[in-house]
Amino acid sequence: MIDVKEELCNHCGSCVKACPFGAIQIINQIAVIGEECTLCGACIQVCKACAIEIERKEIDIDYSRYKNVWVFAEIKDGKIRNVTYELLGKARQLAVELGQKVCAVLLGRDVKKLCKDLSAYGADKIFVAEDDSLEQYYTDPFTSVLVGLISKHEPNIVIYPATKIGRDLAPRVAATLEVGLTADCTGLSIQNGRLLQTRPAFGGNIMADIISVTRPQMATVRPNVMKKGSPYKDRTAEIVEIPVRIDRKGIRTIIKEIIGMKSSDAVPLDEADIIVSGGRGIGSKENFKIIEDLAGVLEAAVGASRSAVDLGWKPKSFQVGQSGTTVSPKIYIACGISGKIQHLVGMSGSDIIIAINKDPEAPIFNVADYGIVGDLNKVVPALTEALRKELASR
Numbered sequence: 001m002i003d004v005k006e007e008l009c010n011h012c013g014s015c016v017k018a019c020p021f022g023a024i025q026i027i028n029q030i031a032v033i034g035e036e037c038t039l040c041g042a043c044i045q046v047c048k049a050c051a052i053e054i055e056r057k058e059i060d061i062d063y064s065r066y067k068n069v070w071v072f073a074e075i076k077d078g079k080i081r082n083v084t085y086e087l088l089g090k091a092r093q094l095a096v097e098l099g100q101k102v103c104a105v106l107l108g109r110d111v112k113k114l115c116k117d118l119s120a121y122g123a124d125k126i127f128v129a130e131d132d133s134l135e136q137y138y139t140d141p142f143t144s145v146l147v148g149l150i151s152k153h154e155p156n157i158v159i160y161p162a163t164k165i166g167r168d169l170a171p172r173v174a175a176t177l178e179v180g181l182t183a184d185c186t187g188l189s190i191q192n193g194r195l196l197q198t199r200p201a202f203g204g205n206i207m208a209d210i211i212s213v214t215r216p217q218m219a220t221v222r223p224n225v226m227k228k229g230s231p232y233k234d235r236t237a238e239i240v241e242i243p244v245r246i247d248r249k250g251i252r253t254i255i256k257e258i259i260g261m262k263s264s265d266a267v268p269l270d271e272a273d274i275i276v277s278g279g280r281g282i283g284s285k286e287n288f289k290i291i292e293d294l295a296g297v298l299e300a301a302v303g304a305s306r307s308a309v310d311l312g313w314k315p316k317s318f319q320v321g322q323s324g325t326t327v328s329p330k331i332y333i334a335c336g337i338s339g340k341i342q343h344l345v346g347m348s349g350s351d352i353i354i355a356i357n358k359d360p361e362a363p364i365f366n367v368a369d370y371g372i373v374g375d376l377n378k379v380v381p382a383l384t385e386a387l388r389k390e391l392a393s394r
């Protein structure tokens with residue numbers, strides 16, 4: 001329920017500008033909230049007089065009125081990010097089990113053309129909001145629009161990618177709606193009609209199963225954790241266009257410049273087709289050059305074990321594993337990495353694993369498709385040279 005306190009409202013009009021759904025007017029010197037209101041809360045953020053209040057708390061929640069499994073669709077460089085397809089695949093499984101629908105939420109500028117991809121990967125219904133101010137991700141407008149949609153349509157489950165954007169957006173939406181959120185889930189399933197959210201806890205030493213008592217049930221899932229399904233090009237989703245009007249002045253942050261990554265880490269780990277990773281066996285920060293040379297020839301991303309990161313040989317953003325990035329490239333080359341379980345959980349989804357280690361008993365060989373027992377200081381440069389010659393001759 002939303003309420004305007006007449007004694008506090010100074011009819012400044014900031015709420016009118018902030019409302020992305022055009023639901024507020026000033027009538028007789030007071031803000032009046034119309035039926036278009038979705039309870040997104042954007043007006044509360046800007047009301048300096050604290051004249052607007054939303055009451056969201058429900059004592060006895062009627063769970064049955066919350067329906068469907070929603071996925072927040074993330075866009076990067078004008079395309080749907082792969083992780084969105086992974087989440088749609090999981091959402092389909094959950095929705096089938098619940099007898100509900102899969103809905104995607106697509107926010108951006110000129111993005112309707114991307115609906116066919118979301119449809120092919122499992123969305124039954126797509127909510128699309130287009131506005132110039134949604135071209136780049138900003139916390140304020142994305143939160144307002146999403147909170148508005150959720151308040152109006154009452155989904156049962158909302159899943160977000162645990163990317164930089166998802167990790168910023170999901171908690172904000174959860175806090176505004178006063179509902180729970182489970183971050184970085186590695187498993188989602190249905191138990192007695194409720195969402196069982198599984199995630200590592202206590203530094204990864206146990207797996208915790210979490211159930212939300214609030215609705216919608218919300219979770220973030222890391223890229224490469226869920227398997228992407230096969231697309232069905234003939235599937236057509238219902239498209240629901242949401243008219244929004246964002247006032248740029250209400251956006252409290254400004255993106256001044258997007259700085260590109262350096263060439264050595266140009267391919268993001270979680271999206272790379274090939275990854276060459278180095279561990280403690282590399283021996284020194286300087287010696288990582290042999291890993292970078294091999295990665296360069298293969299146009300691969302460079303990864304590292306936690307030991308290599310802890311030793312300061314590579315930044316944390318390079319870490320593969322349970323407390324780093326989960327990857328599932330076509331080829332993963334592990335050099336001087338022993339294969340401890342915390343590393344394996346982050347890369348065992350790779351299609352082909354190649355291990356180079358001087359210890360024939362190293363556990364990495366238990367998951368490797370191809371293993372080379374030898375000194376990486378000899379093997380890696382020899383491999384780089386052979387590949388360079390081979391690729392040059394093509």
Ligand SMILES: Cc1cc2nc3c(=O)[nH]c(=O)nc-3n(C[C@H](O)[C@H](O)[C@H](O)COP(=O)(O)OP(=O)(O)OC[C@H]3O[C@@H](n4cnc5c(N)ncnc54)[C@H](O)[C@@H]3O)c2cc1C
Pocket residue numbers: 203204205278279280281282304305306307308319320321322323324325335336337338339340341342343346356357358359362374375376377
């Ligand atoms: C809660 C928790 C979370 C963790 N999260 C992660 C994580 O996200 N990612 C991660 O990687 N680890 C993680 N770890 C740490 C993990 O348990 C291991 O300690 C770590 O993965 C070991 O890294 P490593 O394989 O590089 O080093 P080591 O285990 O020391 O292995 C080095 C390997 O290099 C080989 N080697 C040495 N010299 C050469 C040579 N010249 N040629 C060829 N081979 C050589 C050795 O035979 C050895 O097998 C976590 C641990 C905990 C407790």
